[in-house]
Amino acid sequence: MSLTLDDIRAAAKRLDGVVHRTPVLRSRTLDRAVGAEVHIKAENLQRMGAFKFRGAYHAMCRLGPEQLARGIVTFSSGNHGQAVALAARELGTTAVVLMPADAPASKRAAVEGYGAEVIAFDRYTDDRDDLMTRLAAERGLTMIPPYEHWDVMAGQGTAALELIEDAGELDALLVPVGGGGLLAGSAVAAKGLLPGVRVIGVEPRAGNDTEQSLQAGRRVRVAVPRTIADGQAVATPGELTFSVNRRLTDEIALVDDDEIRDAMRFAFERLRIVIEPSGATVLAALLSGRVTLTGRAGVIISGGNIDVARFVSLF
Amino acid sequence: MSLTLDDIRAAAKRLDGVVHRTPVLRSRTLDRAVGAEVHIKAENLQRMGAFKFRGAYHAMCRLGPEQLARGIVTFSSGNHGQAVALAARELGTTAVVLMPADAPASKRAAVEGYGAEVIAFDRYTDDRDDLMTRLAAERGLTMIPPYEHWDVMAGQGTAALELIEDAGELDALLVPVGGGGLLAGSAVAAKGLLPGVRVIGVEPRAGNDTEQSLQAGRRVRVAVPRTIADGQAVATPGELTFSVNRRLTDEIALVDDDEIRDAMRFAFERLRIVIEPSGATVLAALLSGRVTLTGRAGVIISGGNIDVARFVSLF
Numbered sequence A, B: 001m002s003l004t005l006d007d008i009r010a011a012a013k014r015l016d017g018v019v020h021r022t023p024v025l026r027s028r029t030l031d032r033a034v035g036a037e038v039h040i041k042a043e044n045l046q047r048m049g050a051f052k053f054r055g056a057y058h059a060m061c062r063l064g065p066e067q068l069a070r071g072i073v074t075f076s077s078g079n080h081g082q083a084v085a086l087a088a089r090e091l092g093t094t095a096v097v098l099m100p101a102d103a104p105a106s107k108r109a110a111v112e113g114y115g116a117e118v119i120a121f122d123r124y125t126d127d128r129d130d131l132m133t134r135l136a137a138e139r140g141l142t143m144i145p146p147y148e149h150w151d152v153m154a155g156q157g158t159a160a161l162e163l164i165e166d167a168g169e170l171d172a173l174l175v176p177v178g179g180g181g182l183l184a185g186s187a188v189a190a191k192g193l194l195p196g197v198r199v200i201g202v203e204p205r206a207g208n209d210t211e212q213s214l215q216a217g218r219r220v221r222v223a224v225p226r227t228i229a230d231g232q233a234v235a236t237p238g239e240l241t242f243s244v245n246r247r248l249t250d251e252i253a254l255v256d257d258d259e260i261r262d263a264m265r266f267a268f269e270r271l272r273i274v275i276e277p278s279g280a281t282v283l284a285a286l287l288s289g290r291v292t293l294t295g296r297a298g299v300i301i302s303g304g305n306i307d308v309a310r311f312v313s314l315f
Helices: A005-015 A029-034 A053-060 A065-069 A081-092 A105-113 A128-139 A150-167 A181-193 A210-216 A239-248 A256-269 A277-287 A308-314 B005-015 B026-036 B052-061 B066-069 B079-091 B105-113 B128-139 B152-168 B179-194 B207-217 B239-248 B255-272 B278-289 B306-313
Strands: A037-042 A072-075 A093-099 A117-121 A170-177 A200-205 A251-255 A294-303 B037-042 B074-075 B095-100 B117-123 B170-176 B198-204 B249-253 B296-301
Touching: A005 A053, A005 A150, A005 A181, A029 A037, A029 A256, A037 A150, A037 B026, A053 A081, A053 A150, A072 A081, A081 A093, A081 A105, A093 A105, A093 A128, A093 A308, A105 B170, A117 A128, A150 A181, A150 A239, A150 A294, A150 B296, A170 A181, A170 A277, A181 A200, A181 A294, A200 A210, A200 A277, A210 A239, A210 A251, A251 A277, A251 B052, A256 A277, A256 A308, A256 B306, A308 B255, B005 B052, B005 B152, B005 B179, B026 B037, B026 B255, B026 B278, B037 B152, B052 B170, B066 B095, B066 B105, B074 B128, B079 B095, B095 B105, B095 B128, B105 B117, B105 B306, B117 B128, B117 B170, B117 B179, B128 B152, B152 B170, B152 B179, B152 B239, B152 B296, B170 B179, B170 B278, B179 B198, B179 B239, B179 B296, B198 B207, B198 B278, B207 B239, B207 B249, B239 B249, B249 B255, B249 B278, B255 B278, B255 B306, B278 B296
Parallel strands: A037 A294, A072 A093, A093 A117, A170 A200, A170 A294, A200 A251, B037 B296, B074 B095, B095 B117, B170 B198, B170 B296, B198 B249
Antiparallel strands: none
């Protein structure tokens, strides 16, 4: 199994009319600050506020009716959980979402608001894969993990496909990296359409598991990172996602929490959009100068799910 | 003189490639909350963060070269000032902006950032028209007022024109009202394209000068309103704008500061966009139930210029 541009094109057809075709935003202020022409794929404006709806819905809509009817189980720090919960509601089934006990309250409330059951786990001690597998066996549920799934990755890749369709030729594409599903899907779409494009993954410095893994040539596990970028608090790349990303990722950029916060402020005040910390990493990489580029760049803003209370507490 | 759909179409041609064609956003969460299909024209994503750039640039690009070269003067609580400052820079001239001394710091900084000169006045005691007229005479400047100008109104109307082109048939259109320029331009565009559309202006309750004026059939002056909606702290409608709005506005809805704050929170958490208080009034009118509607509605989010510090202070 692998992932091809055709898989992503097929996913885009299945998602047509279900996901928002999110806008590609432009800002001359940003362009001047960065020294390049930046095209911003605003997946914070996606349904439920993140690209995750693409992959979750895509994987679930491909299940057989019996598998779907048995219900879904997943784990998620928040956005994938919301995505599965919303997709389950739309597809007429149920979902159980394993969430870290310290996930933002608004994300938990949103998952429950879409009608899913939430079970809390400890992000720093529990093994979420084990928990999910056990629950799936006990209750006969179908597992839709957040990134270790080809159909999930194909769905995520549709964001980059749309970006390139709308923005045209790009010299570079910056993508946030957590488990690596968005990066894998985006890299396949981007390299398929534009073989010369430079694909850059952006991680929080506190959790550079993908950078370390790419350097080592194998999946490295780090301590679960403590960062404001809760969507990227991942200790090791996925096996499937890494098999794609080691082939197609040109480089990894690292950003720290202060740079993420500055990028969130820039997005708020100059782009007038709300970006959660993980989504701001790609802007942080550009604004901090950690990535320098010229020409035409695309960035994927992964999500915007942050409640006012948490936003206020960060500033 | 008056304002016609053709004037707005001509303005749209002149602004093509200069202003952003801002996206029309959709939210099923909002639709469910409101009970109608809401099409959101996101002028907070316009250049310099508000629809005002449309009118200012349009009026200024129609000046003769000598008039333009002498420089521009205007008054503004913020967004029109930024718009004139940016347009002046783009058109290669200079601008002086009279701003209330209590205008948000970020708006003053932005005007100065675009290279304009700022002169402060007291919003509650000074007559800004007098100040502007005097300054224009003293320095030989060309006045581009924020709404009492047909070319300004024509430029503002292009937002509604784009909204209807993109969203199609609408049963109602909600527009924030300050001096009335956006409402006038929008009403002409909307009624010209969709004769049956219901045009609703939305004002802060503390400053319902347009509502009172429409009821009285003449321009009524109220005490300068104290509201968080600083962009609508206007004491009386414009003469030209009122001549249009009394003819084409079907009703006025009033919202209070708490409703505006709730709408800003909804926009932040559920739409993931930043809206300044004045821009949030149209959402506030819908979410508070002060305006009830069915079918397809358009709303114009006028702007998103609020700095993080002020936003934090509101929550």
